[in-house]
Amino acid sequence: MTFSTWKTPSTWARRTLAVAASVGLVGCGGGSSGGGTAETPLNWTSPGGNATVAVHATAPFMQFAPSIDAAQMVGVSQGRELFVAEWQAAPGPRALLDGLGPLFNANACSACHAVDGRVAPYTAAGGTTPAVLFRIGNASGNEHPVFGAQLQHQSTEGLAEGWVTWSRQATTGALNHVVTLFDSTSDLSGYHLGARISPQLVGMGLLDLVSEAQILEYADADDRNGDGVSGRPHWVTEEGVTRIGRFGWKAINATLRTQNAGALHQDMGLTTPVNPVENCTPAQTVCATAASGGTPEVSEASLMAVVDFMTVLAVPDRRIADQKAFDQGARLFGSIGCVACHRPTLTTMTHPRFPSLSNQTLYAYTDLLLHDMGDGLSDGIQEKDAAPREWRTPPLWGLGIVEQKAGARFLHDGRATTLREAIEWHGGEAQSARDRFTGLGEGDKALLLQFLRGI
Ligand code: HEC
Ligand code: HEC
Incomplete structure (x- = not known):
């Protein structure tokens, strides 16, 4: 498959300004209005920090982080x-x-x-x-x-x-x-x-480098902040060590x-x-x-070679045709509560062998936590400590590129054929964010979807 319909990266506005702070992007659901600062442009840094690459026309998910040295x-x-x-x-x-x-x-x-x-x-x-x-x-x-x-x-x-x-x-x-x-x-x-x-495999090594302390900051298993969202870490024991699972639809591997x-x-x-x-x-x-x-x-050497390749997988840059509309979509994503789980930013710790991946700000849109997504998404299977209704918030970066490929599907079992359907299937802890999405006017829905396609 090729991406003949893609514009070349140079035609996309690429913002590499200071870290975004405003937007209610860091707000916790709650339906707070995203208004107020609606006209102020948002400041964005590259989605994968210095592991970001321009979107490759035919192999966007196969690129090395450009910061890796020869x-x-x-x-x-x-x-x-x-x-x-x-x-x-x-x-x-x-x-x-x-x-x-x-x-x-x-x-x-x-x-x-x-x-x-x-x-x-x-x-x-x-x-x-x-x-x-x-x-x-x-x-x-x-x-x-x-x-x-x-x-x-x-x-x-x-x-x-x-x-x-x-x-x-x-x-x-x-x-x-x-x-x-x-x-x-x-x-x-x-x-x-x-x-x-x-x-799709995007920035896997960067997600591997997020500290457990940061993941735990976002956890709220007993919903003490009362926003109806109660993410919890999936503790798994592998090779004798208990850590927070972060890979797979149920975060079964740490x-x-x-x-x-x-x-x-x-x-x-x-x-x-x-x-x-x-x-x-x-x-x-x-x-x-x-x-x-x-x-x-x-062998151990071959396994670690694969791990190292996964570690340096780059993050495709944003695809933004209209920066103002993109910013509006980002504000909606914050104000209707998507960010309660799809946390806009994470930061990496120090990598001992790939120092250039250290201390990067990531726009992966995940908290790497498990959420109860309701009966509609349950398949009756408990995996390790993750209950049938629980799923890890998937990272959303690159999803717009995924959508371009014929036959692409969304959600863990691929039931959704479009991003919109994927949102409409959200239940459980995400029910109110989903309802706020379906309650948006068509223009706002389009802005939100356009934002998702660009991240
Ligand atoms: C038969 C299809 C298949 C093959 C072959 C396969 N994978 Fe996967 N991979 C999957 C599926 C399905 C998932 C999601 C698994 C889950 O949810 O537990 C996944 C998940 C992953 C993830 C985690 C992604 C995330 O977002 O958390 C990584 C990393 C990965 N695979 C790497 C590999 C590597 C490296 C190989 C080869 C050694 C490989 N996969 C072979 C189907 C496959
Ligand atoms: C309570 C946490 C939570 C909230 C709130 C939430 N999501 Fe999700 N989202 C998830 C989880 C968990 C999944 C994976 C569910 C599955 O695969 O069954 C998911 C999946 C998705 C997917 C499909 C991803 C893929 O890789 O196929 C999209 C798109 C998405 N969410 C967008 C949104 C948008 C837009 C909002 C706001 C309207 C939102 N989400 C609100 C937790 C949440």
Whole structure:
């Protein structure tokens, strides 16, 4: 896919002035009026600090932070190669890149995380693509005894687990997913399928560098400020350390290291020092007989190369045709309470190895916290400590670029085909912000959506 319809970056107003302060951007929902300073231009700094790049025409989500120095390019380039490489079953012609499966969803990270946005998860004919994963679970957080926590629809040998079709519920507009299991001796009774579409990867290393103290500042689990929004951190224990989860739709992984190792393991069937055992349950004997690509299949050095590549992923610059309208949209985003969860700014701590990423102001529009989004968005699955109705506020930067790609979908299961629909699905803690959005006049709605497309 290409972006032939994009204007060149030079035609977009790019503001690199002092940090935005005003706007009610930092206000907490509450429906306060965004007026008063409506005519004062807002001051913006680059959305990813010095990790910001002009939007690349064909690979906007594949750029290195421009501040990375040449000496560091070697490691991150290697990580980039591993990210786009097509892994093969062992024994393969390239030992470094074998060990795929036996159970897996896709053979390359980039098969799901396209360089130009979100891969279409659903086909018009009711089929699914590898870019949508299905968690299997229930409200008690149990994994399925035969299939584990994720459905793998491909295998290098033996039977894969099953494939999924989708349709839209006539009454609610939510999605139905129906699985056909390849092994008819097992079933999923008592378990739910939870669709998770592949997000665009933007500024991952910057989000990894936000301090827990800052995330906790935004947390308000008991809603002491009475704004109806009660974000809470998702504490997870990985590799023996308890930290705040921040990656994935339910923030189930705390670091890029464990997130990437999890992707290699669950999505591609590759073992790492983090997950040294193949992703089979004891009932799945195919793992015991399949050839291994090494112990582990992905070395510590390769894993960290992927992590380093993710760390230096750049943030595409804003796309602003009309600065005044953009500022008006930003004010609306503040005044109707979107900012109670989609916090405009975060700051990075010091990075020991990539010092240029340190102390940057980010406009990611997330608090990295879990919120109860209501029954409409629940899929009945508890993941780690995140309840079925809880979802992490997703970062919104780059979403306008995502929207340009054919078949792009929004929200965790991709039920929304437009940004507007995504907002209209907000419930639970976000119900009142959603209602304030639907209550806006068409002109204001357009301003808000135009702002979202530019961030
Ligand atoms: C089969 C499709 C698929 C493959 C292959 C895949 N991913 Fe993902 N990735 C996803 C999905 C789906 C999510 C969201 C998962 C969730 O919500 O728990 C995700 C989430 C992520 C995130 C967190 C994004 C965020 O906003 O929190 C990162 C980082 C990531 N993947 C990196 C990778 C890397 C690196 C690889 C290769 C080693 C990879 N992925 C392979 C589908 C895939
Ligand atoms: C209570 C917290 C909260 C508030 C308030 C809130 N959001 Fe969200 N937003 C979320 C969460 C959590 C999700 C992910 C839900 C899911 O995937 O099921 C989300 C998802 C989105 C998405 C889709 C993102 C994607 O990656 O597909 C958009 C767009 C969005 N919100 C815009 C808004 C706008 C505009 C407002 C104000 C009208 C708003 N949100 C208010 C928490 C919130």
